[in-house]
Amino acid sequence: MTTDQRTAFDTRFAELRERLAEIQDLTSIGAVLGWDRSTYLPEGGAAARGRQSAVLSRIRHAKATDADLGRLIDGLERDVEALEADSFEARLVRVARRDFDRATRLPSDFVARMSRHTSETYGAWTKARPANDFAAMVPRLEQTLELSRQYSAFFPEFSHPMDVFVDGSDEGMTVQKVRAVFAELREGLVPLVRAVTERPEPRTDFVGRAYDVATQLRFGESVARDYGYDFSRGRQDLTAHPFMTRFSIDDVRITTRVQENDLTDALFSTLHETGHALYEQNVDRAFEGLPLARGASAGVHESSSRLWENVVGRSRGFWARYFGPLRDTFPQQLADVSEEEMYRAVNVVRKSLIRTDADELTYNLHVILRFELELAMIEGTLEVRDLADAWHARYESDLGMRAPDDRDGVLQDVHWFGGLIGGAFHGYTLGNILSLQFWDAAVKAHPGIPGEIERGEFGALRGWLTQNVYRFGRSRAAAEVARNATGSELTVAPYLAYLRGKYGELYNLS
Amino acid sequence: MTTDQRTAFDTRFAELRERLAEIQDLTSIGAVLGWDRSTYLPEGGAAARGRQSAVLSRIRHAKATDADLGRLIDGLERDVEALEADSFEARLVRVARRDFDRATRLPSDFVARMSRHTSETYGAWTKARPANDFAAMVPRLEQTLELSRQYSAFFPEFSHPMDVFVDGSDEGMTVQKVRAVFAELREGLVPLVRAVTERPEPRTDFVGRAYDVATQLRFGESVARDYGYDFSRGRQDLTAHPFMTRFSIDDVRITTRVQENDLTDALFSTLHETGHALYEQNVDRAFEGLPLARGASAGVHESSSRLWENVVGRSRGFWARYFGPLRDTFPQQLADVSEEEMYRAVNVVRKSLIRTDADELTYNLHVILRFELELAMIEGTLEVRDLADAWHARYESDLGMRAPDDRDGVLQDVHWFGGLIGGAFHGYTLGNILSLQFWDAAVKAHPGIPGEIERGEFGALRGWLTQNVYRFGRSRAAAEVARNATGSELTVAPYLAYLRGKYGELYNLS
Incomplete structure (x- = not known):
């Protein structure tokens, strides 16, 4: 120029x-x-x-x-x-x-129609779920599906009608790629879940004792602070469904939920949302106030939350550091519990019906089945009116259990009832897969990271993530971030190796 | 047509x-x-x-x-x-x-400039006040004054440069009218304050005992509920400076502050803001979403808050009803206190430095002095840099005391640091004056009101206020509301008569 x-x-x-x-x-x-x-x-x-x-x-x-x-x-x-x-x-x-x-x-009358429909459907779902009334949702969901198809038709450059949604949350991803990745993951997961769930369960009785809720929240916040979440630029409040939200780089908030009779729900939800918040708090300041100041994709965002929640927060090193303080916080409730028992309890694998309560291992089966159900609806091989039954069938085949009703079946997640059908779930599992690619690369660069975690120090890990992932915000597409940071695009092997190693040891698999 | x-x-x-x-x-x-x-x-x-x-x-x-x-x-x-x-x-x-x-x-760049300035000044004040640093605020305040003058210059039809602000909050009011009303009030107040403060003070030692803050808040909210504040359409949170705010007729929120060593601060602040909230919750629903769905003026709004805080909340009848529950709430702290002692303690008259802590009687002297100081700044007879000294001088002459620093002097109120200089304070005293006009009219219409208060019933009073004041929202100007509801425009006599009667009895004046 x-x-x-x-x-x-x-x-x-x-x-x-x-x-x-x-x-x-x-x-x-x-x-x-x-x-x-x-x-x-x-x-x-x-x-x-x-x-x-x-x-x-x-x-x-x-x-x-x-x-x-x-x-x-x-x-x-x-x-x-x-x-x-x-x-x-x-x-x-x-x-x-x-x-x-x-x-x-999207024509503006379409946007207005969708927005009205979304808010009405959400309202209807908040009533239908407690009433276990899937039938009431069928006509609305049919409309949602129809709107989703119309939405897709405005983007004819995509070869699959769900690609516009997959690409929307994870730029460059396609149904075809996700299908392949999920197939590989599932192939590895199913025998592992089977082997683990055939072994005896560890002790978890103490998790359900009475733990003062305010004290639980304070403990979770102290760990979030150790992770590096800057509370002078954030805060935590209570909601029914935990989330992270961002008003600026200096105001990144998280929410959690807390139950007196569950020691781990609030803690891991806090650590999960803290993982999202660390991302947003560490984007390059030069991007502030611009559309670059957000995460690269749903998958990369989720990789951060799952890394801090699971790879760190459910690790042996983490509990070597935090079991002592937790027992000091609840001395009576944890008097008869050892560090090893705590570590095993937070990693209990249990086939279950509710995605958000699922353990690290089975979680992905919940996601993959949702992805495939929404794909079937979009592709027209599954009718909305058959969705509740298809749901139950998939839970029986994949997890060997059936929800007693639709409340804990197809009505459990807000996603389909709060907007579009398509592309709502896969990012969770892409995040799990990516989290291990990032973790391996970080540990390769800083072999001291596992040792630091045992001392409650997270600077090297956070620093690596900031340097290689967080700071780029949305200025680079997810695939570019992954490639530069880890040397390869999305790859399932490290995640499967991690799961096999961790749960093989925990459950004495040969 | x-x-x-x-x-x-x-x-x-x-x-x-x-x-x-x-x-x-x-x-x-x-x-x-x-x-x-x-x-x-x-x-x-x-x-x-x-x-x-x-x-x-x-x-x-x-x-x-x-x-x-x-x-x-x-x-x-x-x-x-x-x-x-x-x-x-x-x-x-x-x-x-x-x-x-x-x-x-107002040109839009002026509005943007003012808005930015307001928020920066507010931020600076939140630091300058604890640091007792008036000097840091002088250049900002000079800019505020300059912006206020520029604002005023956009409205040349007003004869006095502060009239645009006085009329802005209280349509039809002018500096000249307020000056006259304040002169009449001051003439009545000064000898009354002198006479009262020459009498021995009632016992107040128990007010400063230790009262659990959460329990204090719950008690205040229970009274607010009795008053008729609908918490399903509102809520109370904590702020440094209590206020009421409105997001819709079905979401009218109040805030309060609470100190462990002050039984009355949180309570009366809650009752005050509840008075504002009752107004907003009871505007005609036909006005919802329109600019009619707000109070008629600052003065009429304040008449509601002061009526519920003082005329009701500091009355003998109120304490006949609520002293029992309060003593049941804090049995140890109030074991040696009688109902009469409580009534006298919440009505103690004491020359003081902080407006928001001031008693019902001296409060107006705090307001009148601020009105005159901002008037002097606007008129150019007082420089901003001399404001802190002028403040101290007026407190010495009007209340016979001097703040040890500016934190409890000119920095105490947010008003001048959160927007404009001019018209920020007079509404409080107009409200006090109006509150008695409304009270007298309500009791004339429903002579049973004082008796109902003794039973913790507030329906007749709230009903009269809704019928004659609240429901009209902003559809009628303040003067019209006052005239229709009470038969006369703003008039000082009922308020002075109320103060003379109440405090004459309390302090045994002849």
């Missing part, structure tokens, strides 16, 4: 930044409304909150689909060809293009 | 409603951001929150000043001449006109 060209480019680029920052601020404001809805909203406030969120999202949508923004991106795309592909400018323009295309393909 | 005219009018009026509802929703979203900032925002989150609030307020401002909205109001103003002045349509158009004129006078 000449100096004049550069000056003209800088002006246009500054306008892009400004427009994207405004859209990002509106996204963050929407997140505040959502956080408050889940944490503190009084019962009566829900209707007005729905209206307010809709107003905000309509305004945001208008800004995100503004034709002037489109023209600006068109011009800048040509400009950045003269810059390095790795430059900040080129990265931002690439993401702006992706977001703009995603937003403009 | 002909049928055709009526149809055309209905279409235009529906558009007005829709536009005003959107603006109102954006206002409510801003209120959520503000509530979160004061209750749960982590330290690091302040900068981004300031930016988000500014973005939102810029968007809201653009909608509120849209030329099409102006033209719509122009047309509707002509149309509603054919309707009754008291009709819903005429009322809404009148308020829309007022808001539109207020909003269009």
